[in-house]
Amino acid sequence: VKAGDGPVVLLSATTDCGCTRAEFPKRPLRPGDTAQVKVVFAAKDKGNFRKTVRLRLHAGGREYTVALVVRGTVK
Numbered sequence: 001v002k003a004g005d006g007p008v009v010l011l012s013a014t015t016d017c018g019c020t021r022a023e024f025p026k027r028p029l030r031p032g033d034t035a036q037v038k039v040v041f042a043a044k045d046k047g048n049f050r051k052t053v054r055l056r057l058h059a060g061g062r063e064y065t066v067a068l069v070v071r072g073t074v075k
Contacts, residue, residue: 005031008059013037019044020051020070043074 007028015021023038039053053068 006060008057010035010037011056011058011063014054014056016052020053022053022055022068024055037068039068039070041070041072046074048073 007030009028010024010026013022013024019042021040023040025035029035037053037055039051041049041051043049048071050069050071053070055066055068057064057066
């Protein structure tokens, strides 16, 4: 995502099921800033999982969607 000299604003985070949620900063991110997106997965069963979080953001006068994929194994 190319923001140029302007801020990046995270607008929303959607997940592919109710067992996963994402928390993200609500403040605009200026060039050089860093931020964390916290993904919480509440496993009900053991085994492999793959969850997708879609971040909608605004940067450089445009809207973008970025997909984050979280994979793992619950033992």
